[in-house]
Amino acid sequence: MIPVRAAFLGLTDAAVLVAARERGFAEAEGVDLTLIRDTSWATLRDRLVYGHVQAAHMLAPLAVAVTLGLSQQPAELAAPYKLSVNGNLVVMSTDFAAALDQDLGARLEDPLATAHDFAAAIGLHRRKPVIGVVHRHSSHALMLRYWLASAGVDPDRDVVLRVLPPSLMVEAMALGETDGFCAGEPWGSAAIEAGLAEAVAVGERIWRRGVEKTLTFRRDWMERNPDTVDRLLRATAHAAAWCDDPANREALVSLLGRSDIVDQPAELIARALSGSILPRRGAPPVPIRDFILFSREATGFPWRSQALWIYSQFVRWKMIEPSGEREAAAGAVFRPDIYRRALAGTDLPMPGASSKVEGALESAQSVTTVRGALTLGPDRFFDGRIFDPDDIAKYLSQLP
Structure with missing residues (x-):
């Protein structure tokens, strides 16, 4: 068994990591997953950055912010899997x-x-x-x-x-x-x-x-341990499908309610x-x-366009000065290539693109895949705006 320590906060959207450990999905992939509960995102961030844990249930914007140096200790982080949307x-x-x-x-x-x-x-x-x-x-x-x-x-x-x-x-x-x-x-x-x-x-x-939590690693650790990462992502994907199944809701509620999880x-x-x-x-x-979604509609897929929307908001609120280098670094935090590698042998639908126009879908729509059939649900912003990751400057110029 390969030991992996992962940090999480006591929230409903920690469900996937909790299920991966408690329902045996990690064990089935040969991963001895230990979960460390934190109380604040700052503490969880530090655990990951300083190597006290190898993985984390992390705020997606925080992974981008740490990589861009908007944190006490900059570090290159990587998010090859989304644990949830909304919530x-x-x-x-x-x-x-x-x-x-x-x-x-x-x-x-x-x-x-x-x-x-x-x-x-x-x-x-x-x-x-x-x-x-x-x-x-x-x-x-x-x-x-x-x-x-x-x-x-x-x-x-x-x-x-x-x-x-x-x-x-x-x-x-x-x-x-x-x-x-x-x-x-x-x-x-x-x-x-x-x-x-x-x-x-x-x-x-x-x-x-809307993008919410990601399974996040230090990039250097992820690149040194590809087999472990792939095993953990497969376990996570199986756990996410279990969490999204209404037949398992009562068991999931009972699991999350434990004193050592959400309490x-x-x-x-x-x-x-x-x-x-x-x-x-x-x-x-x-x-x-x-x-809240955990698995349906390829929830786990890390669209680079969503990392770039996060970057656009950092620029909008003057948390960072725009630059081509920073934009590229932000987009590279989300790693669809690792997702594809880890889940290549599964039956999960695999999006053909790594980025998309965010906010463009008013209703469910089938999209191009490299394997299987995939329908994405509506992804509209409430004000009807569209985010084109290829023209961030234009998008920002139109915001109030």
Whole structure:
């Protein structure tokens, strides 16, 4: 057995790595997978960068940020597999949410109108809203910025974005330190269940099939250990298919609820997995189809265009100066070539391209593959914008 240590945070979207270990998929590939639970993304990042673990359940933008030097210790990271897409909630305190005009169902289904409601509510609130984000370089922070900016809100001026570990978000709201947060499940649902917050936006409605977590390695370690990487990716792909199967949902909920994994009630964990979101305590659930995906539609495939969208947002918010060298480095963090190599002997559909125009699919569409049949689901941004990775400058020039 080949030993591999992997770090993760206690979130619903850690499901694939947890299932790979606990359901025997890693063992079947000859990998002795040990999971190390962390409480913050900064600590997890450091474990990977300094070699304390060989792999990590990581925020996709954080992998790009570390590679581009936007971190305390720069390192070249590689993400050959996506562990999930979507899965986040934006929740705000009940008094802030009371100032939003739309009813609960419409609020989540129409993020553009809700963003404008949110902008108006800022002026009515008792203070500049303090919104928790799990890391400055997270999909949560980038999605929140994108969503707020659509309504003319400057996320660096009109609100305060405060970095907190996901597991401390609810406590911070209870203490009055924050007015809301954007985090992966089950923490949004936990704040709603506690009566502290209401759901105001869903990540899946901001960018459908938006990139979320990746299986990430140090690039040098990945290149030195190709057989181990391939074994782990095969185990991960099998585990992802198991996680996405509704027949396994009860077992997955029970697994994630353990005290050493997410340590939250089963009913909270089940909400994300079933796509049945309670927008307010006591309210009927709102169905959000595809709230989180693990395997379907080639979820695991690391499209380079998604890494480049992340880069475009770093440029947009002046976290980095644009350059051809940085753009190339960002795109190279996602490694479809390693994905193809590792899964070549499986029956998984294999996309023919490594990049695509993001936000172009309004409905499900068949795409060209090198093996099998593959249908991709809608990937629209809520504002209808299209991201062409071959013309990032034009895309940025059109953003508010």
